[in-house]
Amino acid sequence: MSDLAAPMKTSAPLSGVLAKALLSPFWLRVALLAVVLALLEFYGRVYADPAFMSPPSLIVKAFFTKIAPQEKILEALWFCVAQISAAYALSVVFGVLIGLAIGATAFSRTAFLPIILLLFAIPQVALLPLVILLFGLGPAAKIAFGFSHGVFPIIMNVVAGMRDVKELHLRAARSMGASRMETIRHIILPHAVPSLFTGLRLGMTMTLLGVILAELYVSTGGIGYYTRVFAESYDPAPLFALTGCLAIIAVTFNELVRIAQNHLTPGKRRSPTLKIPVKE
Amino acid sequence: MSDTAISIRNITQRYGAADESSAVLALDDVSLDIKKGEFLCLLGPSGCGKSTLLNIVGGLFKPTSGTCLVNGRPVDGEPHPDKVAFVFQESTLFPWYTIIENFRIALKFQGIAQAEWDDRAMRALKAVGMASFAGHYPEQLSVGMRQRVNMARGICVETDILLMDEPFAALDEQTRMVLGEDLSQLLAATGKTIVFVTHSLAEAVFLSDRIVVMSARPGRIKTIINVNEPHPRSPDFMLEPRFSELRNECYALLRDEIRAAMAAQRDPQPQNAGA
Amino acid sequence: MERSSFATRSVQFAFLALVAGAWFLATETGSISALFLPRPLSVYAALERLVQTASFWSAVLVTLTTIAKAFAIAIIAGILVGYAVTRSKLATQVIEPVIAGLFTVPITLFFPMFILFFGIGTGSKVAYGATYAFFPIALNTIAAFSNMEQRYLSAARSMGASSFDTFRHVLLPGALPVLITGMRIGFFICFASVLGGETISSVAGIGRNIAHSAELMESARMYAWICFVILTSVTLNLMVYSFENHIRSR
Numbered sequence: 064m065s066d067l068a069a070p071m072k073t074s075a076p077l078s079g080v081l082a083k084a085l086l087s088p089f090w091l092r093v094a095l096l097a098v099v100l101a102l103l104e105f106y107g108r109v110y111a112d113p114a115f116m117s118p119p120s121l122i123v124k125a126f127f128t129k130i131a132p133q134e135k136i137l138e139a140l141w142f143c144v145a146q147i148s149a150a151y152a153l154s155v156v157f158g159v160l161i162g163l164a165i166g167a168t169a170f171s172r173t174a175f176l177p178i179i180l181l182l183f184a185i186p187q188v189a190l191l192p193l194v195i196l197l198f199g200l201g202p203a204a205k206i207a208f209g210f211s212h213g214v215f216p217i218i219m220n221v222v223a224g225m226r227d228v229k230e231l232h233l234r235a236a237r238s239m240g241a242s243r244m245e246t247i248r249h250i251i252l253p254h255a256v257p258s259l260f261t262g263l264r265l266g267m268t269m270t271l272l273g274v275i276l277a278e279l280y281v282s283t284g285g286i287g288y289y290t291r292v293f294a295e296s297y298d299p300a301p302l303f304a305l306t307g308c309l310a311i312i313a314v315t316f317n318e319l320v321r322i323a324q325n326h327l328t329p330g331k332r333r334s335p336t337l338k339i340p341v342k343e
Numbered sequence: 344m345s346d347t348a349i350s351i352r353n354i355t356q357r358y359g360a361a362d363e364s365s366a367v368l369a370l371d372d373v374s375l376d377i378k379k380g381e382f383l384c385l386l387g388p389s390g391c392g393k394s395t396l397l398n399i400v401g402g403l404f405k406p407t408s409g410t411c412l413v414n415g416r417p418v419d420g421e422p423h424p425d426k427v428a429f430v431f432q433e434s435t436l437f438p439w440y441t442i443i444e445n446f447r448i449a450l451k452f453q454g455i456a457q458a459e460w461d462d463r464a465m466r467a468l469k470a471v472g473m474a475s476f477a478g479h480y481p482e483q484l485s486v487g488m489r490q491r492v493n494m495a496r497g498i499c500v501e502t503d504i505l506l507m508d509e510p511f512a513a514l515d516e517q518t519r520m521v522l523g524e525d526l527s528q529l530l531a532a533t534g535k536t537i538v539f540v541t542h543s544l545a546e547a548v549f550l551s552d553r554i555v556v557m558s559a560r561p562g563r564i565k566t567i568i569n570v571n572e573p574h575p576r577s578p579d580f581m582l583e584p585r586f587s588e589l590r591n592e593c594y595a596l597l598r599d600e601i602r603a604a605m606a607a608q609r610d611p612q613p614q615n616a617g618a
Numbered sequence: 619m620e621r622s623s624f625a626t627r628s629v630q631f632a633f634l635a636l637v638a639g640a641w642f643l644a645t646e647t648g649s650i651s652a653l654f655l656p657r658p659l660s661v662y663a664a665l666e667r668l669v670q671t672a673s674f675w676s677a678v679l680v681t682l683t684t685i686a687k688a689f690a691i692a693i694i695a696g697i698l699v700g701y702a703v704t705r706s707k708l709a710t711q712v713i714e715p716v717i718a719g720l721f722t723v724p725i726t727l728f729f730p731m732f733i734l735f736f737g738i739g740t741g742s743k744v745a746y747g748a749t750y751a752f753f754p755i756a757l758n759t760i761a762a763f764s765n766m767e768q769r770y771l772s773a774a775r776s777m778g779a780s781s782f783d784t785f786r787h788v789l790l791p792g793a794l795p796v797l798i799t800g801m802r803i804g805f806f807i808c809f810a811s812v813l814g815g816e817t818i819s820s821v822a823g824i825g826r827n828i829a830h831s832a833e834l835m836e837s838a839r840m841y842a843w844i845c846f847v848i849l850t851s852v853t854l855n856l857m858v859y860s861f862e863n864h865i866r867s868r
């Protein structure tokens with residue numbers, strides 16, 4: 064296919080190059096986004112009931128008139144960011160440590176991995192009211208809930224990464240005289256890095272989920288309070304704007320992990336593709 | 344013990360318990376002496392236990408019975424990285440390290456002082472013409488380049504004995520021959536003892552001082568063929584009638600074994616019938 | 619997974635025993651308030667009382683129908699969209715990253731909008747659960763149909779297979795395992811998100827009941843509900859697991 068396309072590029076110089084650039088997946092995605100926004104704008108202005116739906120332009124306006132000037136809302140958003148950071152930091156530290164401990168030997172893996180899988184199979188939302196009861200309405204509950212979501216994918220992917228180390232690499236290291244510690248340090252851990260990052264990215268998605276679930280559940284303060292107020296007053300523009308802020312926060316956090324992954328994976332190896340945790 | 348580098352005594356290797364139906368008798372009472380500075384090839388049908396034998400000599404595991412002495416000392420299932428280096432069937436360069444880091448780590452594992460690492464690594468890389476790729480990751484090299492580097496890593500640890508398990512299997516014919524010449528020169532220059540597993544008859548004849556032809560499973564030594572030709576060998580050796588005679592001799596020996604192995608696969612009999 | 623031995627089984631058993639023992643001890647010695655952690659026996663008694671009430675079964679029914687509707691919508695939409703996208707290579711390149719990227723943002727963010735659009739009743743939960751489950755199903759459908767190696771398709775065509783034959787005998791069997799994985803992931807996401815939606819804001823269903831007993835500080839009843847959910851989900855996991863094994867081994 065690409066062989067066939069190659070001579071065409073030379074025969075149609077400028078317009079061909081331009082068309083190729085514009086037809087690249089990236090720009091097509093940008094175009095797709097623009098079309099969706101335009102349609103929303105059109106629908107929002109012409110047809111939609113203003114009590115339920117706002118055109119994007121009004122949402123942006125609402126951000127500057129109704130969200131940005133309100134210190135309390137900004138504070139709630141910052142709190143949200145802080146909680147996500149704290150919950151994620153805890154998830155990473157404990158996830159990696161527990162993962163390393165479980166992945167260290169075949170015995171610990173067979174003994175403890177099923178327990179982790181069992182815990183992971185529990186739908187944690189069922190515990191949300193309990194977590195709030197235990198930790199109160201403040202940030203502690205949200206951090207705890209974010210942590211309990213984020214930690215499992217990290218543990219599971221660290222264990223999986225350590226387990227899937229190549230037998231041939233282990234044998235080569237042994238023939239070179241590597242000690243057990245050296246094997247872990249130079250073979251098993253570097254091998255687990257891509258899988259670790261898969262875990263870190265999933266962990267981030269799950270931490271975001273946990274914190275936001277808890278935020279929305281507690282409707283007497285924080286983000287949950289404002290979403291309720293906006294929703295109940297049939298004032299969709301600021302609700303959409305607030306949601307947009309949270310979405311931007313979520314995307315930023317995800318991107319940070321992705322950038323870290325791209326810079327910190329040695330040997331330019333690709334991570335196993337991002338998949339949502341599969342319960343085996 | 345003076346001029347014997349490796350002494351293999353009555354080695355038998357069985358995978359799985361003797362009474363299990365899935366048990367495989369890979370090696371059956373193999374004995375062999377390998378002289379210092381000798382280039383010895385193991386030739387045999389696939390699955391006859393060549394890798395197994397090499398792994399036992401390298402101390403990667405203990406045989407079911409029998410002993411193996413390296414420089415007069417029993418191996419006993421423990422690798423001796425100061426005496427024996429391994430080059431495996433596939434490239435075992437670690438993908439998370441650059442080429443030079445791969446060499447450093449091998450030297451570190453072996454316990455060499457850090458001051459020597461880069462010197463030795465670059466010398467070995469130059470020997471295979473890969474010095475300019477020291478900073479690359481293995482994935483950035485072609486398969487052939489990777490295997491050349493992999494071989495160089497086995498050389499840079501500077502052991503007396505080098506065990507090579509089909510190191511050129513992934514390469515094209517021409518590259519194989521060129522690397523074979525390099526290896527022959529290396530042998531002449533350093534006096535290393537090399538045990539080399541291959542499926543290529545030409546390679547075996549071109550490189551070896553002695554060719555050990557093994558029988559189909561269970562692996563036994565069928566014949567040992569001497570190739571009297573000093574190292575380093577030039578490509579002209581391949582044009583001599585002696586070369587094709589030896590090659591044909593090996594082929595005749597192997598053909599029977601491979602036919603036997605294929606017949607055994609067609610109507611399998613209990614593996615451990617005789618044992 | 620590796621074979622488990624007696625020793626590893628003992629470790630797992632010890633862990634469960636430890637949790638149960640700690641629960642017993644903490645409540646019997648009164649070192650933790652019954653409000654936070656009621657005694658196991660009172661939870662059991664509450665569960666027994668609960669399953670005898672009609673409101674329990676109506677709550678379960680509400681949740682189950684919500685999940686069923688949401689899951690059905692997600693399967694139909696996910697497979698249709700996923701398959702349609704894979705019909706063009708360019709569409710796959712453009713759209714797959716969009717779906718995958720959106721999926722890394724918690725859809726929960728938009729939950730208030732679902733309430734706004736569909737009200738506080740089951741409609742919003744159906745829409746929310748369906749949206750959440752749509753993503754893994756669509757993504758796996760795309761993966762299933764776009765990873766099919768061209769040489770298999772060429773081989774089938776060279777043997778004279780019609781396009782329906784190709785779909786029936788090459789494309790579908792190759793895609794099925796991945797499709798099933800997508801549906802399984804989608805199902806559990808659907809389950810959890812419907813439950814979550816009910817917990818956050820609703821008037822009926824299991825999630826609502828858990829939240830309601832928490833608001834009333836009726837811990838024993840809340841724990842009874844939680845235990846019910848955990849048992850259900852573990853059972854469902856085991857059922858789905860064996861179902862999947864059954865399909866694969868055919």
Ligand SMILES: Nc1ncnc2c1ncn2[C@@H]1O[C@H](COP(=O)(O)OP(=O)(O)OP(=O)(O)O)[C@@H](O)[C@H]1O
Nearest residue numbers: 358359367369388389390391392393394395396560
């Ligand atoms: N770890 C193992 N467990 C069980 N059986 C094994 C194991 N390793 C090798 N075998 C069996 O032992 C026999 C010899 O294997 P080996 O790898 O030594 O053969 P080989 O001569 O190197 O073959 P090839 O030329 O294909 O590399 C084979 O039949 C193989 O099935």
Ligand SMILES: [Mg+2]
Nearest residue numbers: 393394432508
């Ligand atoms: Mg072999």
